[in-house]
Amino acid sequence: MDCDQSFLDTISFGYTQTQPDSPIGEQATPSTQHRSAITEKGKSNKGKNWSSDEDKVLIAAWANTSLDIVGTDENRDAYWDRISEYYNTHKESSWPERNANAINCRYTTINRETSKFCGCLQHILNRQESGRTIEEKTNDAHILFKEMDLKKRSLSH
Numbered sequence: 001m002d003c004d005q006s007f008l009d010t011i012s013f014g015y016t017q018t019q020p021d022s023p024i025g026e027q028a029t030p031s032t033q034h035r036s037a038i039t040e041k042g043k044s045n046k047g048k049n050w051s052s053d054e055d056k057v058l059i060a061a062w063a064n065t066s067l068d069i070v071g072t073d074e075n076r077d078a079y080w081d082r083i084s085e086y087y088n089t090h091k092e093s094s095w096p097e098r099n100a101n102a103i104n105c106r107y108t109t110i111n112r113e114t115s116k117f118c119g120c121l122q123h124i125l126n127r128q129e130s131g132r133t134i135e136e137k138t139n140d141a142h143i144l145f146k147e148m149d150l151k152k153r154s155l156s157h
Helices: 052-066 076-090 100-125 134-156
Strands: none
Touching: 052 076, 052 100, 076 100, 100 134
């Protein structure tokens, strides 16, 4: 994550740089190429990591496509194909093409982590601490979010 920001920086609600990086950060996704998942030398052929700017375009693609009126007969594949088409039309030319599966996987990660963060924020807000700004409470939620991730990682090892 050299020059790219973490996902939590993307949703920055007063989050300061002194806080730890997001645990989802930049995520690897399935390859959008029609090649084998394993190269000739046995190395994985994963897709390029997603940048925060790509995440923003993906979220816009989902939001704009989700607002489109479509029949209830639309299946899951057609839905994600439309989101993929929007994303690939609006992305920077230097970014890789993303297929519907890669876009769906990344959106699922963003959605899951955003829900966890919202739960942390609600936990902090439920304390009803007077005299604290929303920025301070949001920073506390970022810290709680990171602590939960670190605790989860330490339990899995």
